[in-house]
Amino acid sequence: MATAAKDRLVTKIHDKWYDLTDFEKIHPGGPVALGLASGRDGTVMFESHHPFTHRKILDAILQKYELDEESSRHLKTLEEQHGIAEHRFNWKSEFGDALKFHVKEYFEAEAKRRNVSLVAATKAPPERWFEIAVLGVIFFATLVSFIRGDWISLFTCPLGVWVFGVNTFHDAAHFALHKNWRVNCTVPYLFPHFSSPFVWYHQHNIGHHSYPNVAHRDPDLVHHYWMKREHKSVKWLPAHEKQRNLSFLVFWWTVAVEFGLATMEDLWMVMYNVYNESVPMKVISKKRLLCHVIGRVFTIGGIHVWPFFVFDTWTRSIIFATIPYLWFSFLFMMNTQINHLTPETAHEADQDWYKHQVITAQDFGVASRFCFLMSGGLNYQVVHHLFPTVNHCHLVKLQPIVARLCEKHGVEYKQVAGYAAAIKAHHAHTVNMSFKDNEN
Ligand SMILES: [Zn+2]
Structure with a gap:
């Protein structure tokens, strides 16, 4: 048919x-x-x-x-149907051509050395899988302690699931874990507490990665914007004044995943067929929608309900049902908010897509193995945005190539020393956005 x-x-x-x-x-x-x-x-x-x-x-x-002209004349993009502003980049780029040439050259040599295809060379090599396996074992050890109800596991288990997840979920969702697409599409479902993979593709791949820091196109600029302001394009409200306090940032990071990404924003997307007023969603069948809703209820409900069936005391049950997801949310936000939302990157823009990716991102702790594992390679944000389908483990080697080409082509490459400097920059941006005069 x-x-x-x-x-x-x-x-x-x-x-x-x-x-x-x-x-x-x-x-x-x-x-x-x-x-x-x-x-x-x-x-x-x-x-x-x-x-x-x-x-x-x-x-x-x-x-x-x-x-042909006749068949496509009546077609309208989802963006047009939802009244979302068009944003065009210029794809004729000497800088982009140089980047692609030199990075491809690196992977051609890698493919030859490992005797694999070029595509396979860009995904996780055996040593990365070993690293992932070790992180998985550490996570399962913390999980056993967590289910036993050890108090220390309230800290270690969310940390374990974050580090294991960020080193796999993010790459898999970018089709960067394995050359077999089935592996990439299955792995994100092992980490549904990060986000529903379906929603993540819209928020992260389609929205954020295509149009970082572009007003009305990057959904990360408008998460609950009536409470926290991230961009000049968002109308200032008196409520934004409170984001000057560091304690508000800590509170925000603690609740953002649970009440935003994993629940409310997910719900709004499937209700209105658009994510954060920025990324339109193609209408899905009722059956698929039902599977999605059941998946979310099962995931979020499960996280909060299981302790009441396992522990004898109400105190322990309530603590184990609430604290872990808050701590996980904090870790998620601490690693994801510091890469684009800084005074130097938040309002940068260029018509050249490759230059735009560089100037709207910030690297941190590029020499640090701790920063790499803790952030799953998010500390190499610039290279990740230029080559999202490349596994993060390769970004360590690609970073000097990209930094050299940025210098040659006069593109400002931003990096700070480590977590402390990156968080400080993000907080400075948050404070800037709390003032009314910082408006477009
Ligand atoms: Zn990404």
């Missing part, structure tokens, strides 16, 4: 429409990655997900599936 027109996988790339329905089954990156572009302007994802594929191959595939 032919696929109904509304169910076809159409996308707009560089102002031309393509029907990729028949390509879905043979797309090397798998149907999930391709599906992210469905119905929307997929230009940024197309460019950022194929940095090492020969242009002639990409053009030949696109040409095969291009829709």
Whole structure:
């Protein structure tokens, strides 16, 4: 049976429409990655997900599936349907070409050395899998202690799940863990307390990574914006004055995942088919929606309910049902908010997508193994944004290449010493945004 027109996988790339329905089954990156572009302007994802594929191959595939004028005249992107402002980048970039050339050169040498394909060379090598396995064992050790009700596990177990998760979930969701897309699409479901993978793709891959710090396109600028202001494009409210206090930041970080990312923002997205007023969602079937809701209820409910069936005292049950997720949220926010929301990066912009990725991000502790493992490589934020499908373990080697090219092309590369400096910069930004005169 032919696929109904509304169910076809159409996308707009560089102002031309393509029907990729028949390509879905043979797309090397798998149907999930391709599906992210469905119905929307997929230009940024197309460019950022194929940095090492020969242009002639990409053009030949696109040409095969291009829709003619007559078939595409009536089509509207999801962004247009939701009234979300268009944002265009300039893709003719000498800087971008140099980056792709030199990074590809590095992976070609790696592929030859390891006797693997170029794509496999960009994913997790055996030593990274070993590292992940060790982190997994440490996490399960803390989990045993947690289920036993040891007080110390209130601290160690969320820390264990954060470090194990951030070193796997993030790469998997970027299709950067393994060359087999099925591995990448399964692993995020092992960490549903981070976020529903479905929502994460919208918030992180489609929204944030394509348009970092772009007003009305990056959903990370408008998380509960009536309580905390992150960008000049957000209208100032008297409520924002309280974000000057460090204690408010601590409170915010403690509750953000539980009450924002994992629940309310998830719920709003599936109710209104748009994430944080920035990333439109293609309508899903009722069956899929039901699976999603059951998954969220099971995950969030499970986290909070199990202690009441295990422990004898109410005090221990209440503490084990509440504290761990708050501490996990703190760790999540401490590692994710310090990379783009600083005085030097928050309001930067460039028409050149590659330059834009560099100047809107900040690295921290690039020489520190502790910073790398604790943040799952988020401390190499600049390179990650330029090459999101590359496993974080390679960013250590790519960072000097990127830093050198930034210097050569006059692009400002920002990095600070470590966690303390990065948190300080984020707090300074938070304070700046609390003042009314910092308005667009
Ligand atoms: Zn990312």
